[in-house]
Every structure is written in C-alpha cells, then in structure tokens.
Amino acid sequence: MIYIEESCFARRMQLISELANQKSFELVIWLYPESSIDSLLGENIFASTSVNATPVTAYENGGVARCTQRLQLTNKLINKIVQEKDFIAKNCDCLCIYSPNNPEWQACTIGHEGMILVRDTALLTKLKTLGFNASLDAPPWW
Secondary structure, eight states: EEEEOOOOOOHHHHHHHHHHSSSEEEEEEEOOOTTSSEETTTTTEGGGSSSSSOOOOOTTTTTOOOOOOOOOOOOOHHHHHHTTHHHHHHHEEEEEEEEEOOOOOOEEEEEEEEEEEEEGGGHHHHHHHHOEEEEEEEOTTT
16 A cells, blocks of 8 residues: 555645546545535435445444445546535545446545555555655554
C-alpha cells in the first residue's frame, strides 16, 4: 500500500487524473452515513449493497455509507467533481477508483483525512516523480 498525505483538493484530483490516463478505471463516490442527499453530479445515490464496490471506510457505529454507481473515470467526470468541490467535501467521505468488474478499490482519496491510498506499490516511483509525498509506510497518526 502507498500512503500519500495530501490536503490539497487540486492535488488529489491531479492524482486521480494521472491514474485515469494510465488505463480504464471506474469511480465510486462514497457519502458520509449521515448525508441525506439523493443525487450527486447528476447521478443517483444507491445503497452500497447494490453497487459492486467495496468501501474503504468502515464505521464503528455500524453506519452504512451510500454511494454513486460505478462511473467511468474520465476527464469530464473529474472536471465535474472539481466544479462541485465544496458540495463534495460536505457530503462525501471518499472517492474510490476501481478496475472494471473488480469490487476492490485500487486507489482512494479521503478528503477529510488529507490522505490518498494506492494499492499498487509499483506506482511509488511515478508518484514521487509527480511530486507526491508517497511512502510505503503509513503516517504515525494513521
């Protein structure tokens, strides 16, 4: 696992964009359990059990997050996310990237934690080259 501490929204979107340019990915936007919105970016919100995607966050109180369907990760989608930055920050726990037909997330951004997680450790050098403070070691607070 690669850990990247990154509090800047634009930099987190840059990483998502870099991954999207490498191969075909899908994105699921996970809401906070207490969020009551019914749509996001023009997409309906679903119970997590109806989407073939494993969430990154487990809630101690048994809360179950809702999410968007799996969305094709494109620059157009990334631009929509950037335009709705404040709304997303208020309602969304994380943005997770999935390979098609695979329920396990490959990377995720957790905005309120200022953290990015990437499963593919082979990307470490590339992420460092892009200026990310990437490490195979979790930060002590994590």
